[in-house]
Amino acid sequence: MLQVYGLTVLFAVFAALVNGVLPRKVRYIWLLVCSVAFYLWCLCGMPLAVPVVFNQRGFLGLLWYLAPAFLLLCIVAALCWACGFFVCRVQKLWLRVLILCSGLVFAILPLVLRTVFTVVFPPSEFAQPLGVEFYSLIAAGYIMDVYTRRANVEENPARFTAFLALFCSVLTGPVNRAAKLIPQIKNPPKLTYNKFSGGFFRMCWGIFKKILIADNLAVFTAFIMENPTQHTAPVLVVFLALFALQLTCTLSAACDIAVGTGDMLGLTLAENFRSPFTARSIGRFAKRWMSGPARVFKDTAAIPVKAILPKKKRHTRAVMAVTWFFGVLGLSLWLGGTAYLVWGLVFGALVCASIFFEKKRNEIAIKVPVYRLKAVRAVLCRLWVFFVFTALGLLLAPAYFGQPLAGWAFRLTTGWNTLSANFIYERFLRSGLTELRLIALFAAVVMWLVLEGFAAVKQHGTIANWMRRRKIFIRWPIYAAMLLGCVFFGVV
Amino acid sequence: MLIGVSLIVKVALVLPVVALIICTNMQAEKVREENAFLLQDPLERQAAQALLSGQALEGYNLLNERLIVQKVVECMQTPFNTVALGSSRILQLTAEAAHGGSFFNFGMSGADYRDIMNMFYLLKKADKLPQNLIIGLDPWLLNPSEDALHNFSSAEIFSEFLELELDYDTHYEPPPPPEEPPQGLWNIAGRYFNLARFQENFFNPPQVSSDENLAPIATGDLFQNSTELKLPDGTALYPVAFRNAGEEKVAQSAELEATTFLRMEEYYAPSEELCNLFEQFCMYVKNQGVNLIFVLMPYHPIVYQYVAENRREFTGFFLTEPWFRQFAKQNNIPLYGSYDPFALKMGFNDFYDGLHISRQSVPRVFPGVQMALNAVENGTQNSWWPQNVNEISVDMAMKFLEYRYSIEAPDVLRRLDDMDISGGNCYVFGRYASDEEGATRLARYAVDKNIYEMYRYDDIVGDWVVDRRR
Numbered sequence: 001m002l003q004v005y006g007l008t009v010l011f012a013v014f015a016a017l018v019n020g021v022l023p024r025k026v027r028y029i030w031l032l033v034c035s036v037a038f039y040l041w042c043l044c045g046m047p048l049a050v051p052v053v054f055n056q057r058g059f060l061g062l063l064w065y066l067a068p069a070f071l072l073l074c075i076v077a078a079l080c081w082a083c084g085f086f087v088c089r090v091q092k093l094w095l096r097v098l099i100l101c102s103g104l105v106f107a108i109l110p111l112v113l114r115t116v117f118t119v120v121f122p123p124s125e126f127a128q129p130l131g132v133e134f135y136s137l138i139a140a141g142y143i144m145d146v147y148t149r150r151a152n153v154e155e156n157p158a159r160f161t162a163f164l165a166l167f168c169s170v171l172t173g174p175v176n177r178a179a180k181l182i183p184q185i186k187n188p189p190k191l192t193y194n195k196f197s198g199g200f201f202r203m204c205w206g207i208f209k210k211i212l213i214a215d216n217l218a219v220f221t222a223f224i225m226e227n228p229t230q231h232t233a234p235v236l237v238v239f240l241a242l243f244a245l246q247l248t249c250t251l252s253a254a255c256d257i258a259v260g261t262g263d264m265l266g267l268t269l270a271e272n273f274r275s276p277f278t279a280r281s282i283g284r285f286a287k288r289w290m291s292g293p294a295r296v297f298k299d300t301a302a303i304p305v306k307a308i309l310p311k312k313k314r315h316t317r318a319v320m321a322v323t324w325f326f327g328v329l330g331l332s333l334w335l336g337g338t339a340y341l342v343w344g345l346v347f348g349a350l351v352c353a354s355i356f357f358e359k360k361r362n363e364i365a366i367k368v369p370v371y372r373l374k375a376v377r378a379v380l381c382r383l384w385v386f387f388v389f390t391a392l393g394l395l396l397a398p399a400y401f402g403q404p405l406a407g408w409a410f411r412l413t414t415g416w417n418t419l420s421a422n423f424i425y426e427r428f429l430r431s432g433l434t435e436l437r438l439i440a441l442f443a444a445v446v447m448w449l450v451l452e453g454f455a456a457v458k459q460h461g462t463i464a465n466w467m468r469r470r471k472i473f474i475r476w477p478i479y480a481a482m483l484l485g486c487v488f489f490g491v492v
Numbered sequence: 493m494l495i496g497v498s499l500i501v502k503v504a505l506v507l508p509v510v511a512l513i514i515c516t517n518m519q520a521e522k523v524r525e526e527n528a529f530l531l532q533d534p535l536e537r538q539a540a541q542a543l544l545s546g547q548a549l550e551g552y553n554l555l556n557e558r559l560i561v562q563k564v565v566e567c568m569q570t571p572f573n574t575v576a577l578g579s580s581r582i583l584q585l586t587a588e589a590a591h592g593g594s595f596f597n598f599g600m601s602g603a604d605y606r607d608i609m610n611m612f613y614l615l616k617k618a619d620k621l622p623q624n625l626i627i628g629l630d631p632w633l634l635n636p637s638e639d640a641l642h643n644f645s646s647a648e649i650f651s652e653f654l655e656l657e658l659d660y661d662t663h664y665e666p667p668p669p670p671e672e673p674p675q676g677l678w679n680i681a682g683r684y685f686n687l688a689r690f691q692e693n694f695f696n697p698p699q700v701s702s703d704e705n706l707a708p709i710a711t712g713d714l715f716q717n718s719t720e721l722k723l724p725d726g727t728a729l730y731p732v733a734f735r736n737a738g739e740e741k742v743a744q745s746a747e748l749e750a751t752t753f754l755r756m757e758e759y760y761a762p763s764e765e766l767c768n769l770f771e772q773f774c775m776y777v778k779n780q781g782v783n784l785i786f787v788l789m790p791y792h793p794i795v796y797q798y799v800a801e802n803r804r805e806f807t808g809f810f811l812t813e814p815w816f817r818q819f820a821k822q823n824n825i826p827l828y829g830s831y832d833p834f835a836l837k838m839g840f841n842d843f844y845d846g847l848h849i850s851r852q853s854v855p856r857v858f859p860g861v862q863m864a865l866n867a868v869e870n871g872t873q874n875s876w877w878p879q880n881v882n883e884i885s886v887d888m889a890m891k892f893l894e895y896r897y898s899i900e901a902p903d904v905l906r907r908l909d910d911m912d913i914s915g916g917n918c919y920v921f922g923r924y925a926s927d928e929e930g931a932t933r934l935a936r937y938a939v940d941k942n943i944y945e946m947y948r949y950d951d952i953v954g955d956w957v958v959d960r961r962r
Contacts, residue, residue, distance in 0.1 A: 434695075436695070483506065484509070487509055487687060487690070488691065488694065489691075490687070492687045492688040492691065
């Protein structure tokens with residue numbers, strides 16, 4: 001894995017450096033070329049590698065192998081661009097709605113046709129389309145933004161495709177909105193050294209979090225999830241906390257890598273994942289955790305909801321709560337289809353209630369003395385968010401969270417007499433983590449929490465900004481610690 | 493400009509880490525390769541190294557001798573001047589007897605034609621060909637029967653030899669070539685810049701495996717050995733009890749071996765295919781610039797006499813030596829010895845058992861490499877061919893009778909006049925023996941000089957009758 005990340009870093013740096021020296025007017029073409037190359041490289045990695053296919057079938061055979069997936073995505077891009085092109089030129093409402101609906105259908109076509117595609121073009125013979133989840137969402141978001149006139153239509157198909165298939169975000173997100181990103185592609189801002197190096201650091205920071213923290217934690221969580229019934233309550237509680245930590249690291253790392261790459265290219269991408277477990281309510285949690293995809297579904301739901309309401313009532317808290325309910329529901333279906341439907345309904349309802357009753361909740365909170373204390377409130381809110389999210393996930397979304405809580409509930413009440421540091425430590429060692437690796441993991445987690453905490457406290461927005469402002473004798477030891485940590489203890 | 497310099501400095505600061513990764517992996521791979529070599533057949537490799545360093549091995553008959561001699565080829569630094577190939581029947585040909593400079597006897601128990609050719613091929617592959625090659629020719633080398641083959645002779649190496657060196661079509665598929673070590677900085681970096689391996693190699697570096705002493709090195713007075721030894725010249729030294737068993741025990745052993753004549757069952761004539769193969773092999777050896785010498789080690793007289801008595805069952809055996817002789821004569825290859833012990837004037841005390849001549853008797857069969865090469869130069873390589881190959885000596889005939897009829901002192905065989913019996917010229921002997929009634933009478937025996945047939949005079953029948961063992 002580390003070598004894959006290494007190659008990705010090299011690719012990103014190369015793309016960014018060339019991007020930096022090209023004239024701004026043609027940079028979008030370079031972005032398109034890089035995105036196509038990156039996509040083909042990823043396509044060819046699964047399930048058959050390029051050399052194997054090339055050796056077996058020759059160049060034409062390789063093209064034949066790649067063609068269906070590539071053509072599908074090209075066709076979707078073309079259709080979505082066309083819908084976006086016409087939706088803002090047509091005046092009649094019914095026609096606009098028709099084009100909007102058609103565009104949304106085209107956008108989610110790869111998602112819907114995925115199973116059919118696998119049958120018609122089996123994986124052993126043809127490459128399967130990758131990244132269709134984000135691809136579809138970005139396309140859908142574009143059509144909606146153009147329909148609601150939040151974004152201008154992009155008349156250049158190449159520029160549109162560069163936006164849609166941007167290599168930083170096509171596979172793992174974030175879901176970029178057209179209003180924010182297309183203007184940057186059209187008129188690229190000046191690329192500064194600070195932005196470039198800040199982006200590079202952020203990308204490396206994401207890799208550091210992924211392979212040193214998340215993947216090492218995964219060793220322990222996988223060990224527990226193999227047979228949870230044989231572990232006592234203290235171990236299970238530690239597991240739940242570490243699993244949340246692992247999830248946070250994984251998702252935020254993906255975001256950091258994508259956003260960091262965007263920064264190197266001079267583009268400011270959407271922040272998909274913004275420390276959700278520091279949120280003080282379920283509603284805010286939902287806005288910070290995978291907010292990009294959720295917002296697309298929220299905005300999709302908002303169109304008919306707002307259409308039937310009078311103008312004055314379109315921006316009320318109730319509307320926001322309801323649209324966020326649909327946003328979370330859509331997110332759950334997008335994540336795992338009908339398997340997560342119940343989770344989506346329950347969590348969506350909680351988010352809806354949280355947003356709707358936020359004002360009332362604050363009024364009640366002021367009246368409870370203990371709750372007035374900032375620190376107490378901070379801890380309690382966060383614990384509540386953590387508990388709700390994790391418990392719901394374990395109960396209702398087992399495939400995403402690994403193992404249903406059923407069977408654990410009883411175990412969480414027993415075995416507390418075994419609680420001791422040694423016992424927990426011994427479990428870590430049994431999972432396969434060595435002592436040195438544990439120390440490195442602990443140090444990395446502390447470093448992560450401290451540095452991102454500093455960045456948040458100092459309100460520089462991101463850790464990259466915070467780092468750029470530090471002196472060299474602070475920055476370089478941190479760089480060295482990250483590099484050596486990944487090299488010696490990163491899970492490869 | 494400053495940014496560019498800054499970037500270069502930053503990249504350069506990362507290089508030591510990259511170098512550490514590459515160097516760690518390279519070192520670990522080197523140790524692993526060394527271990528792979530050391531750990532591959534460690535006992536046999538150590539045994540080979542012990543032999544090459546002048547040590548003897550004990551309990552040799554229990555070791556995988558084919559693998560050991562292959563390891564000798566792998567481990568030897570320089571080629572030997574003279575090398576002997578063949579079965580255990582050649583394994584008494586020592587360096588002193590060979591007189592051929594540096595010498596190693598690559599003989600193997602029960603070696604068949606594949607073993608002989610395989611060994612030469614392995615020497616060629618290792619670029620360790622000798623100047624002189626002595627082949628101990630056993631009669632089963634031309635026996636086409638599957639029973640003439642040894643279970644452990646390698647068909648794979650043989651197939652490779654036939655395919656690659658003699659242009660036979662054996663459907664041999666060579667193993668994939670070993671991976672070439674990467675050349676060039678970029679290729680080396682690509683191969684060794686592997687972080688998973690780096691972590692493994694850094695925290696658990698492979699250690700060079702220490703050699704335990706696995707090979708059974710013989711110590712003390714080697715010639716008082718109680719087990720079979722392999723001496724540093726490759727020859728086998730049988731246990732002292734076996735070597736000094738005495739004529740009686742040797743004769744008993746020979747009796748037994750005669751009735752189970754090794755690999756000669758259903759052998760009626762030398763196989764044309766094997767004869768052609770043998771010829772091709774000899775031409776191949778000569779084309780490598782190697783001097784070829786043939787040696788035929790004799791059988792124990794009891795064994796030979798038994799085979800001669802039952803020659804109808806062993807026609808192949810009696811056709812083999814003449815073929816070898818003819819071939820050697822046509823191709824100007826010196827040939828020494830004979831399967832016939834009588835031709836070489838060998839006695840019972842020249843053998844360890846029915847098949848194996850004693851160490852001290854070998855020089856009477858083979859005068860040494862130098863003499864053989866001189867003979868070729870002088871065109872007198874035929875001079876050592878024994879004359880009158882088929883005529884038994886009177887002493888040998890007497891010996892046979894004494895053994896057959898258990899005649900011991902004070903009984904003594906007296907020679908009587910030779911006579912013709914059944915068309916063959918025979919030695920005639922007599923001894924005085926008491927019959928059942930206690931009367932003393934003259935018992936007469938005869939031995940055909942040429943076909944070793946034994947006769948006994950039957951007083952009742954009043955004529956000579958053939959007396960054969962069954």
